[in-house]
Amino acid sequence: STRFIQKYIDNTASIEPMDRLLILSYTRPTNLEATLYEPVCCLILQGRKETGVGDATVSFGVGESLIVSHETPVVSRVTSATLSQPYIAMILSLDIGLMRSLYEHVGSNELDLGNAKAFNVHKTDQNLIDAFYRYLALAGNPTEEKVLGPIILKEIHFRLLMAPHGGMLRRLLHHNSHESNISRAIKQIRKTFKNPLVIPELAMEVGMSPSSFHKHFKFVTKTTPLQYQKDLRLLEAKRLLSLKSHSVSRTAYEVGYESATQFSREYARKFGVPPRHDLGPV
Structure with missing residues (x-):
């Protein structure tokens, strides 16, 4: 839940509680900002965001996630955020090397290479959301971070690889x-x-x-x-x-x-x- 996330934010706009995981929080809509997206998965827990790349724009909100497969210059802004209901998102920087090793284990026969867009938004599978929360829950416990962190990170990458909107990731890894x-x-x-x-x-x-x-x-x-x-x-x-x-x-x-x-x-x-x-x- 977002209440679980709030304790990590503590009125700051961004915090990195775990390796590769960033939590963003805004209490008001933001102006359009140009930036470079590395390969990431952005999962929105509250509020809405709009991201433009080239001549395409995607808008996504609560329970939806965006998978970015390639390094891409974008313009983005938070479109829905208030003091009582701030915009909250978890952003995971993708480990393409880890994903490649998973891809080799799964085998390309089982993977659908369709629905491929470099910027793809989809309703997030509950198993993936749970994995994000379990990963975040390790923060502050060095032993659990060290032992369980890599395991849950591997699970998250696997679920993204198999996700309906992971088509471009699958194509990227296809030799x-x-x-x-x-x-x-x-x-x-x-x-x-x-x-x-x-x-x-x-x-x-x-x-x-x-x-x-x-x-x-x-x-x-x-x-x-x-x-x-x-x-x-x-x-x-x-x-x-x-x-x-x-x-x-x-x-x-x-x-x-x-x-x-x-x-x-x-x-x-x-x-x-x-x-x-x-x-x-x-």
Whole structure:
């Protein structure tokens, strides 16, 4: 129940009571915020949230969960939260290595590879909710965390792998699938996002033709490779500006822009304010 969760929150917006598990709480709706989602499962216990990726938006609430299979730049906001009924969500960072070992045990024959979306919302199975609560209940007991934590974490990953909205996870783990190739491409773009992006080279690197690469990249991420790279650059720029250690023009060049003017224009388009606004007084 949410009352069980409240004792962990203690009026803070976020807390990490267990390895890989974050609890978020808000007492009022939030503004749209751009961020980068790693592979996660977000389970809402109270309130509602809206998440946009590329040209798609999903809205989900109590008892529903969102599975994100690939690292993806998103914009999101809490749409329903009050002082008496705060937004509360549990967010689990997925261990893809653990999931891969489970996938090998289950065998691809038993898994439905359909219903695959990188952002998939579904009503959460009660067994999965119970596993989340059991995992959280270990917090504060080091011996139980150490012994039982990995076991329950394994169960959660197994249930996500088998979930109706886990189709993209299953495809990601399927050897040499388009989705696993795109995952490799994403890692490469993230590693070298400051450099010019040469699509034919990247496509060849992951064993795809440029046209197939474009098509499947858009299917998985809901955006184009160039827009994906641009989002990474702008998110990194926002982080650098928040440190107040870079000027606007230096930040632009630092994240790969050749023109500070173009950078300022695209930054304002994405975040709604010019970069100097986020730099503030130095």
